[in-house]
Amino acid sequence: MHYFGERSALDYFNAQGDVRARQISAGELSKNPSLLRSYASVVNVLAPELIPSREIAETTYYVDSLGFMWQEADLPPNSLVRQVKAYFVQDVFGSVENLDRLGVRRVTAVSGIVSAPEPSTRKPQPDGVHALVNLGGLSNPAGSASADAYLPLVDRLLGTLDDPTYQFSVAMNCGASTFSLSVAGPSQRYSEQEFQKALADCDVIVSSPGLTTLIESSQAGRPYVPLPPQNWSQVVICEHMSRLSTQEIWQFLATPYHAIDARAEEASKAAAVRDINRALARDETFAARFGRLAQQTVRAGEVPVVGHPYRGADEVAASIAADLGVADRTGGTPARGEKQ
Structure with missing residues (x-):
């Protein structure tokens, strides 16, 4: 093979x-x-x-x-x-x-379609939250400029969760480069088994709304806090999850992209997502609202039910x-x- x-x-x-x-x-x-x-x-x-x-x-x-x-x-x-x-x-x-x-x-x-879960070895942290931040491969059909627009947005939004009780680790599967986030620190490139272990040991996953991670979170029984979409598929996922979840954050994240024509070619839609993300990174009102809804979602502890x-x-x-x-x-x- x-x-x-x-x-x-x-x-x-x-x-x-x-x-x-x-x-x-x-x-x-x-x-x-x-x-x-x-x-x-x-x-x-x-x-x-x-x-x-x-x-x-x-x-x-x-x-x-x-x-x-x-x-x-x-x-x-x-x-x-x-x-x-x-x-x-x-x-x-x-x-x-x-x-x-x-x-x-x-x-x-x-x-x-996900790997078998790893057993958890985590110890309870009554006064803290271990959050696994996952940004996948930073992939968008519009090219590398999309990651350049997305990372400042994520950095700003994670800043709204900057709290002494939070411990962050950052996962990715992109090998071309590494990066560091102001609050969460440097990224770590995981194998699939290593990611499954990190997922099993975290209290909550904070992730760009890619489908595989959503299903993995569901399988592992881990609460999920979505970040804004990186690409068009993740916009559509936010729309679907807004109808399945009790958490307001899903509809909040889908709304900025409503003006994109779903009938357009994927590359065109991906470029539109990139441009909206670049603008959102400068939007103080959006960041503040995200912080409130993300904290609310963490407290709710809702586990997505997808892919069983x-x-x-x-x-x-x-x-x-x-x-x-x-x-x-x-x-x-x-x-x-x-x-x-």
Whole structure:
């Protein structure tokens, strides 16, 4: 088995102790389309740009964690994603129904795709709060300028939680650079196992609202305080969570982005999110309101309920193994059904 990726995906692979990954790009595949042709099958995790031809699409098992957010502009009729051998999607926020609306076929629903949780060794801190700050890969289709806009915003908002009772640690999976936040301190690059351990040992997670971390928080039973969205998928997640959660902070975070046209192409929406975040970093009223709502959310201790039973990775692996006629060593059961 060989691993390929670029940007945050490559960073994630390389942060694991037992995985060696090679960088690959859409440009490289266009120049050398035979690169993937030598493999009998390909598992592609949300990287449609790395499906170079219909021939490769027909050997590809596609895994989509964000099926709820796609519009017609993202999946046009000639999209090679529509030609894949099998399309697995996390069954959250109406993903299956949305893909059906767009006419995507061969869709198989799976539960949350996350790693197995680590046991907690934390000791109770009656007079303190250990907050794990997670910013993921600082990923946005609008490019690195988005991180340049996002980090000052996060730095300012965490300042509203500056309290002697808070102990912060900062996690990320981006290997390109490190950074330090005024209140929370320097970032730490974790492997998946290390992140699961940090999550098990924290009292609350404060995170950009990426779906994987939201599901991991749900699985670990940890209260969750969202930061503003980094990209368009996280805007949509805030909207969905505002209807599922009792906490006002979700709707508060979704509101600044309401003027963005959901029908636009993802890169355009991502750039709009970046520009709004740059403006919010200068907005004293927004920061003060965030601080009040974040403190309220910490006190409420609400754990998100998303992705149960958290067996999506095993469900995908078992289904692919069954299709290829090979032994499945994950202990998983095949995914829950295919919509033709």
